[in-house]
Amino acid sequence: MLLLQPPLVSHRFHSLYFISRPRHCFFQPPISAAFSATASCSPSSSSSSSSSSSSSSYFSSWNGLDESEENNEDDEFSSEVRRRYDFSPLLKFLSRFGPVELVLDSEDSESSPESLDPVEFELAESYRAVPAPYWHSLLKSLCSSSPSLGLAYAVVSWLQKHNLCFSYELLYSILIHALGRSEKLYEAFLLSQKQTLTPLTYNALIGACARNNDIEKALNLISRMRQDGYQSDFVNYSLVIQALTRSNKIDSALLQRLYREIERDKLELDVQLVNDIITGFAKSGDPSRALQLLGMAQATGLSARTATLVSIISALASSGRTLEAEALFEELRQSGIKPRTKAYNALLKGYVRTGPLKDAESMVSEMEKRGVSPDEHTYSLLIDAYVNAGRWESARIVLKEMEAGDVQPNSFVFSRLLAGYRDRGEWQKTFQVLKEMKSIGVKPDRQFYNVVIDTFGKFNCLDHAMTTFDRMLSEGIEPDRVTWNTLIDCHCKHGRHIVAEEMFEAMEKRGCLPCATTYNIMINSYGDQERWDDMKRLLGKMNSQGILPNVVTHTTLVDVYGKSGRFNEAIDCLEEMKSVGLKPSSTMYNALINAYAQRGLSEQAVNAFRVMTSDGLKPSLLALNSLINAFGEDRRDAEAFAVLQYMKENGVNPDVVTYTTLMKALIRVDKFQKVPGVYEEMIMSGCKPDRKARSMLRSALRYMKQTLRAS
Template identity: 75%
Template sequence: MSTSMQVKIIYNECIKPSSLTPQHLRIHKLSLLDQLVPSTYVPMILFYLPSSIHPININITTPMRSQLLKQSLSETLTHFHPLAGRIKDSLSIDCNDEGARYIEAEVDSNLSQFLNHPDLSFLSQFLPGEVISWQEPEATPGAHVAMMQVTNFACGGFVLGAFVSHMVVDGAALSTFLKAWAAATFRYIATPSTPHLYTKGNFDAPSLFPQNDAYPREATMMALFSHFLKVGNCVTRRIVFDAPALATLKKKAASSTVPNPTRVEVVTTLLWKHIMAPFKVKSKIVQNQRPTLMTHIVNLRRRAVPPFSEYTMGNFVFMATVLSQCRSNTEDDDQNEDNLDYVDDNRDRELGRLARLVREAVSKLDGDFVQSLQRDGTRGLIKFCEPLKELGETVSRAGADATDGQGPDYIGFNGRCNLGLYEADFGWGKPVWVASGGAKRGAEDAPYMNMVILMDTRSGDGVEAWVCLDEQHMAILPSPTATPQLLWWRRRRSRRLRRRRRFGDDQAAASPYDFGPLLTFLANSLSSDDDSASSSSSSSSSSSPTTLDPSEFQLAQSYRAVPAPLWHSLLKSLCASHSSSDIGLAYAVVSWLQKHNLCFSYELLYSILIHALGRSEKLYEAFLLSQRQSLTPLTYNALIGACARNGDLEKALHLMSRMRQDGYRSDFVNYSLIIQSLTRSNKIDSPIMFKLYREIESESIEIDGQLFNDIIAGFAKAGEASQAVHLLAMVQATGLSPKTATLVAVISALGNSGRVVEAEAIFEEMREGGLQPRTRAYNALLKGYVKAGQLKDAESIVSQMEKSGISPDEHTYSLLIDAYANAGRWESARIVLKEMEASNVQPNSYVFSRILASYRDRGEWQKSFQVLREMKSSGVRPDRHFYNVMIDTFGKSNCLDHAMATFERMLSEGIHPDTVTWNTLIDCHCKSGHHVRAEELFEEMQQSGCAPCATTYNIMINSFGEQQRWDEVKGLLGKMQSQGLLPNIVTYTTLVDIYGKSGRFTDAIECLEVMKSAGMKPSPTMYNALINAYAQRGLSEQALNAFRVMRADGLKPSPLALNSLINAFGEDRRDTEAFSVLQYMKENDLKPDVVTYTTLMKTLIRVDKFCEVPAVYEEMIMSGCTPDRKARAMLRSDTKVRPNPFIFMMNIKGNRVPEFGNDDTEHTLVTNTGTTEEIHPLYHYHYLTQILGCNCFP
């Protein structure tokens, strides 16, 4: 069929990006990893049948499809700018926007006919270029970086061939680009009138792996390949392994060393084994055959710690290498390290040995290896070259050792699985086949000689292998029929910078110039013709006026000698006014100065305006102003500062992200402002702090004393006491003295986490260092004592405080009242209230709120009325915070009527509810299952003028998720983002939880990936939710995989996650694995709790191992865990599911049989001698053994 099929080129053009590449991005330097790859092109071919076209797009013609593809390609190239450029030299790409080469071709036949009997040698006809030699030492200057070809078939199907320079992409990066192009086209078809958000490629590889221009271009992997690359006539054979075949191979390759080989590992080892066979025959060496060198390309993105984003472009690959000789299964396996322990004789020992060698080689390319490549200077380069040097020496050594004097035979593997290309839907369905372009039949110098490319199959669970050998070796390669396993088809510049950024300080003395005439002129101009003035201002920003009124010219000349600082002061004074007309006047001044060229830096003027507006709490006006000019580093900094000062942290963080995307580097002042704002607003959490700190480190931002103090205080207030203490030690080691506020924050964090001894040490260190602790420091330590329940220490520190002449304040008394309330000493708390009055410290509503909160946390909601009466008798009026705590108290106890009555009373007293009030009401109704009333409250909240916050949306998303109302969930997410609220960690955790509980695991995993791509680190709670969701459905393997990803993300597993994992194994009747989790907990100092042991007992009962249940119950007691009702019930259920020998034996001994109630933990046994003994349900069995002297265990 293919021999008669001809591809006719219709037209050839260049598709330019829809937007010009910014000037600072016009030259893209290659990374160190890019330098190491040959100057070839990466091919990819996607086949789309007409039958896969969506019904709604069935009327789109081929010309319409072509136009859509070109339009979306233009838009996509804007976000992948190097692909629209040309090769400049071997170290850089000229991003000149000349565009990607786009070829359209046609074939006068049906695509299905080709797919039924694909001719692999014909695939190159679907690619927009000739195969480029691996022996070409230099890149071709001026060559296209990217080339695309769309081949339309007569049936309506089409083939998309992509050919992109290996200098800027590897297989994964090319897949990312193609999926982004597909998504853009799909959106054009589905929602043509909706503004689209595009996937953006991350071209930060040169900053991650800095280029070394002194590195010789010829010292690449290509040069290394020249030692053993074979040239000649190449033949490609396509072998497909489907799921059943892979399952069989995994069993055959499994060993005690590699008990769970992956599908890529088993296919690699199988093909390696069988390809070595023809090498052996051809070399005619039997007793001492020539060794074979195997290399495997490894994607480093997921192996880095933390992993790089999937949108990271460039080459992030390296070669794992193995040198080995082939042995048959009949050879003696009792040799050194190659001796493997096999469970049964049906396994292939050679496959197991090769699988171990492959896994060991790949495991060397771990996070430490990637981190070493990122180090600057010679060390990083030497580290990078060590594997290459070792490989070269290996080749030479093997050649000398071989009996025929030749080097080893070579086979290279390139894994391109899990790239997701079968999901690339351009709007006409998903591809039916994804292929990698091969060499033409009989072509010399083919790039894939002695290479195997591993691709996904369409189903996603198979592997498609493309084996490319020379004709002689291919002829000897065992045929599919002869080899049943081969199946066809399946951081002192800081202060100066801070002063430059502190625009609020006056920089000039009183002005000797009178700006009255100018302001009068501009005000008249604005009032007479506002539209005209606006138009004039905008147009004059780019060019000088051609005509000018004489009076205006004289006015401009009178101000020409005014120094820039005076213009700055004028703008700040205008923006400080609360009049909107003055703000308009300030902008008119900037436009007028720009028109007459009276000030040298207009972007500085705009940033002063934005900064002043931010200080005046006019953030909206600041954003409107910023839209009139393109954003520069100065205006970005001013906007970020304005957002941080006004508490709009989500916008500030978003601007920081945009700034990096535009190629600008932030400075430490931005980070200080954001962290300070986070701590002031109490919106700080550990993921945000770690994200900011990683950015500071990765961008090598200079850290001054102020930023160090801000970071430490930030981590402390985020609850990350360990990180705060670590950074505090770093600061002290450099000779810097931390601020008192910083030390107080660390003491508070340590106290909150129960680390009171360390908190005491820092407190004493303060005093020994000459710092006199004030009230806040004492309160921080007092809070730690209260939280730890150390009442005597709490009383002691207050006494010490008074002896030091420090008067307790409201907070001190509140904490002391907390301590007494927690200890149940209400009378002592009343005495403290009297002491407050005697010390002229009037107790406020907050004090009573703390008392109420302590009752709430113990579930004693009835005491709320007593606290309210005590509060009124003290003459204190309840405020919003008190009512919020009271509503929460009733809500947590499911007393919704009392909660709503408190809300109504709050309104009747003229206290307006805030978001906390509404959120508490909505949440308690949701948790009680009153979803309809929760929705009504959500609507009432908005109607009252109180805007929902991210927490509100998170609560409602969870409510809709529990009801499986997925359209409403998506609607809430859209509405949330339309109001400028970005999804946070809690949002994604909620989504993962509701999707997981409903079995929508694909959506849950997608949420995880979206969150990671947004730069947020998943929290342990999120993984706990996912693992638990898998566990509830008995999907133990998926739960285990989620646990592994959690560990790979650097998160320490919690007992909650491990308990869920135990439950998963239990539901799946895998009791051995469940108990291995218990062993893991013990080995990693994670204390098992009651839930751990109860779940293990349930697991044993599920697998009918009843006799082992009492032992687990006894271990629980011995470990210090107090059995709860559920644990006792689990033990009793054991006795109900099998005959209880206890009763039988008691009757034999003449003892009265005890009555075991449902709630009792201890029971009385009256023996026949008249003695009374207390026994525990555990001893249903052990009593018989230890007292009766018999063994009733089966």
């Protein structure tokens, strides 16, 4: 089968078959002027004059067939087509009973009829000589608006019924494309079942899925297309990557897989696809690959768009790579492009994250000098910088500057101010922020209320959190998943499991479907209460709703089973996770090792540690501390100090917990005289002793003193 190369634009279905053709003199116009003039007076059409006039307008807006032809020739050809082919009688006939609704079923298309109404037969014969490209153009015109999709489908069915057009592949592709654009994905798939899938219909379906953010179906179609022996094109990949980026589901590993497929198929990258891939890597938090691909693109003469460069600057800034972000920002400026507010904000984010406060301040000053107006995001970043530095008054001054600069502070800006207070433990200032908002007439939105609820929840002010929730509802703001998850989680963490369960049920009753995070919180709650049957029931419900357990789910299960001594179930969870292709995380192994350590099962802890390293995971400080604790609980102090030596040899810096756990291990085996030496080493290593470490030292000294007195 000959696969035609699609054009660079997304509307590749519209002009794919519209090639230049030699003009022919047809026998006579399919529909005469007299027929066109009298059609609306016939009894069958009198009841639907408004529908027929609307139908006539679709054809009157038709602008020719081949956009690649020269303008003069195209205009001449289009006017000749309009003069020779009048489709309004057909549209009036199909809509003679009123507006045509789009009704699809899974039955095959109609076969050619054995007998026809004479009027319909005459109508069909009058269109017998119309070339296929003209039908394509008519269909495009009808598909340009959602209300006329039913009529478009009726035209295609009528053509099949009378065998008037033989390129139905393109007709169905145009319809599928239009259905996808109108968010009728189910109808698009139903329509695709009426024809054997070809590259054209595959492309149309993939585009429809991508535009409706159904990425999983789009990826499955690309895979199925490959299995059928067809090669996907770069437009499909662009649409899928754009959908991933738009829905914040972009993942570096997935993007790498798609890029390998593109390379394997030897598709030549165009400017659009290159920019989409680079932006995808940047948005997925992988600026290194974004920079690598940017260099490759520039070496082959492909230029990156300003928005693409800004996305890389933002990714570098978010990763703390401020110097590289500065270099790229300077490259953008030297190329003759005047950076706008978004570019400055991207770099400012890096200064707020890692740089000194003066760099953030100078960036805002430079914006103003160069005539670039700061926006709400700029000011919110500057407020973040001041709050992180503890300069509350400066943050409030920024609010005043916003008002002076005709930038009205919004709820988001105040939410950033409140988040800063929360993270520094000054939750009491929440009431002050609310008062300031009210004084300047800013109404809290859902995001602000979520931050307020989270602030109260973190500091066990659950009554305040519920009062805030009630106020949110009274103002007509519907809670989202973040709201419900925050409320459920804070009640679970403070032991109010019954209230958390009631909130979970209320969430479902209000029509907000729980997500994986919600289920993970409730699984942990049931595990803490050792309600194993309820936990299994919840897992079943999770699967029945099509929500697959993720890494956090399995980690939670391993943790709750381990803490309760149900190690067989914990190991089963670990193995099940591997069987479905999920890679266990360090956190999961930390939980398992710590569970063994709490019960003094040092051999099992060591085995879990070995499995962790064999899975390619680098041992964390938390895992090694848990291993020391396991040996200590098992009265194996020599092995505990061997772990300390392992840490030093492998570049893992011991912390105060490491040394405190070692001191506890020595006390357990009555080696009190060695404790002061460990305490001294802790100080020499730069660790500041905490209350527990000092208590261990005092305990050892007290035991040593008692031993001396006894002797």
